[in-house]
Amino acid sequence: MADLAATAVEFLDRWEEDGLTGKKYLGRRVRLTLTGQGTTTNAIPSSVLELDKLVSSTCAVISDDTKVYSTVPSYDQANLLMGDGASNAPQDLTGVFDLTVRGTRTVT
Numbered sequence: 001m002a003d004l005a006a007t008a009v010e011f012l013d014r015w016e017e018d019g020l021t022g023k024k025y026l027g028r029r030v031r032l033t034l035t036g037q038g039t040t041t042n043a044i045p046s047s048v049l050e051l052d053k054l055v056s057s058t059c060a061v062i063s064d065d066t067k068v069y070s071t072v073p074s075y076d077q078a079n080l081l082m083g084d085g086a087s088n089a090p091q092d093l094t095g096v097f098d099l100t101v102r103g104t105r106t107v108t
Contacts, residue, residue, distance in 0.1 A: 001036035001092060003043045008033040011050075012098070026051060029100050032060070036092040038082035046078055051103030053077035060099035071099055 013029035028049055037044050046054045054073035057080060061068050070083050080101065081090040 001042040003045055004032065004034065004037045004048055006048045008035070009048050017102070023104065025055060025102050026105055027100065027102050030098070032097045032099070034082075034093050034095055034097060036094055038080075038093045039090045040074060040079055040081070042092045043078075044080040044082070046073075046080070046103060049080070049101050049103065050105065051101065052105045054080060054101055054103045056102045058100040060097040063096040063098075069093065069097065071101075073103075077103070 010031040011028060012031055015027045017025040017027060019025055028051070030049060032044065036042055046052060054077045057071040057073060059068045060071050060082060067084070070085055072081050074081050082093050083089065083091050084093065
C-alpha cells in the first residue's frame with residue numbers, strides 16, 4: 001500500500017468560507033477511491049485534497065450507502081485519518097467514499 005494519489009480524488013464541489021479573523025477557509029466535497037489508505041502509514045495527505053492543512057472533515061459514506069466511516073484531521077493537520085468505528089485507531093480502508101473537508105491553503 002501507499003499514500004493516496006491525486007488521481008484517486010474526484011472533486012465534486014469547491015468553495016471558500018470567511019473565518020472570524022479574516023482567514024479564508026476552503027471547502028471541498030470529494031470522492032476518494034481508496035486502496036488501503038486512512039492511517040499515517042498509508043496516508044491521505046492534505047495536498048491531494050488541494051489543501052495545506054486540514055481543519056475539519058465530515059463522516060464519509062461508502063458508495064453503496066451501507067456504512068458511514070469516521071474521519072478526522074491528523075494532529076499536525078497534514079493527513080486525513082479514517083476509521084470504521086470498531087476501534088479508536090485509524091484504519092486503512094478500501095472502497096469509494098464521499099465526504100467534505102475544510103482547510104487552508106497558502107496562495108503564493
